[in-house]
Amino acid sequence: MTKPEWQTIITDCSKQAGTYRLFFDSVIDTLAAILEKRDAAEEQFEAEGREILVEHTNKAGATNVEQNPILRLINDLNRDALAYWRDLGLTPAGLKRIDEQSMKQRRKSALSEALKGLGG
Numbered sequence: 069m070t071k072p073e074w075q076t077i078i079t080d081c082s083k084q085a086g087t088y089r090l091f092f093d094s095v096i097d098t099l100a101a102i103l104e105k106r107d108a109a110e111e112q113f114e115a116e117g118r119e120i121l122v123e124h125t126n127k128a129g130a131t132n133v134e135q136n137p138i139l140r141l142i143n144d145l146n147r148d149a150l151a152y153w154r155d156l157g158l159t160p161a162g163l164k165r166i167d168e169q170s171m172k173q174r175r176k177s178a179l180s181e182a183l184k185g186l187g188g
Contacts, residue, residue: 071103085157085163102145109142
């Protein structure tokens, strides 16, 4: 998917979860860019035969088997994206954290309410 398509999806998800704020647009933009790169890496991984392990020849001429660098990139991009999904409240843990923070902000102390009542 393209970055604008991801931006629309992420924004819609945020609105449905009730976590969307206009000032999150730059975070949404960054997450969309990460997901676009991840999608491109997945397409390349698919096109190259989905090899999990590949042979690599080092400077000394020795050949070693290592994890496919494209697969490593996909995993890194997924890890990065998950952090952004969480920060936007679009994972169970992220939503719980945002809900708890918003509840704490709305909560008023009994003393504050009593003093406000005395002030007239």
